Amino acid sequence: MxxxxxxxxxxxxxxxxxxxxxxxxxxxxxxxxxxxxxxxxxxxxxxxxxxxxxxxxxxxxxxxxxxxxxxxxxxxxTSLDGQDVREVRDVVAAMHQLAVLQAIGRLRDSDVEAMRLANARFREAIAAGDVEAALVADGELHGVPVSVASNRALVTVLEQYTPVLCRAERLRFSSASAGVSADRHDELIRACADGDADRAARAAAGTWSTLPALE
Missing domain, CATH: 1.10.10.10 (Winged helix-like DNA-binding domain superfamily/Winged helix DNA-binding domain)
Known part of the structure; x- marks a missing residue:
């Protein structure tokens, strides 16, 4: 273009x-x-x-x-390369795991509610086929524990590499498997509400495993 x-x-x-x-x-x-x-x-x-x-x-x-x-x-x-996406995905997943681990115990009820509302907007966007809105809602949801963790080094890494994943997420959020992401978000939110750090960290990493496999 x-x-x-x-x-x-x-x-x-x-x-x-x-x-x-x-x-x-x-x-x-x-x-x-x-x-x-x-x-x-x-x-x-x-x-x-x-x-x-x-x-x-x-x-x-x-x-x-x-x-x-x-x-x-x-x-x-650059074109989307499967190996590059997998490498970046692993780094970004690790950063979100760390954010959740550092945020657990400091998340307020209002923070958890903000995540629930973001996931509701995410589901609506997926149902409407609005990929842009889905990306925004996804970023808002994951941004809550990142903000609460308040780790500048973590934020710097995410700012550098998340855009690479956003290109791949466009494929995921326009596919039939998009609903899986919302379900994984629910798992993360429940774990955060329960204050279960290990379960929340696993759920945070799991949300990235549904990225489409690029060959």
């Missing part, structure tokens, strides 16, 4: 983060498709910024595995 020719200008405050998030989201949602060549001058013109924050964003995207940069040659959006 060609780079869109019209887009709102990036606000000047937090410019670097804004540019990174805009490009990251464009890759995750398919606006910038796998295999598409990226030129910093075109991206800068699209976003209405200089080339410097775009170049910085591209470096971060390469570290996360969302783009492949070959110095002096080309920069392209």
């Amino acid at each position: 060609p780079i869109p020719r019209n887009a709102p200008a990036v606000e000047r405050h937090l410019l670097r983060e804004s540019v990174y998030h805009r490009l990251r989201d464009a890759i995750v949602d398919g606006t910038l498709a796998p295999g598409e060549q990226l030129r910093d001058v075109d991206l800068a013109a699209w976003l209405g910024v200089s080339r410097t924050p775009v170049r910085e964003a591209l470096l971060r995207l390469a570290e996360a595995g969302l783009i492949a940069a070959q110095p002096g040659r080309s920069t392209t959006v």
Whole structure:
């Protein structure tokens, strides 16, 4: 898909983060498709910024595995690779396990209720075939224990690698197996409500095992 020719200008405050998030989201949602060549001058013109924050964003995207940069040659959006997804999935699952273990004992009733409401929105989105809404609700649910754990190192790892999984989750949430994710969410929520750290940690990891197998 060609780079869109019209887009709102990036606000000047937090410019670097804004540019990174805009490009990251464009890759995750398919606006910038796998295999598409990226030129910093075109991206800068699209976003209405200089080339410097775009170049910085591209470096971060390469570290996360969302783009492949070959110095002096080309920069392209990566395709989903089964091995890469499995490796990232294992890291992200471990981080969510850790978040749950650190959050148990500090989760309030309102936190558990927020998870229940997020899963209800998730089920509704799946039933309606709204993948975007499902992704948002899924992120809100898992974000509760991450927020309560308040571990900055953990958050940094998740921010770097979760976007890779979001691309694979689009396949899962549009498939017939999407309901399995909601059921696993229920297991996690019950364990959190019971204050059972080991069961909650297993459930947190289990939610990622339903990602589609990519060959």
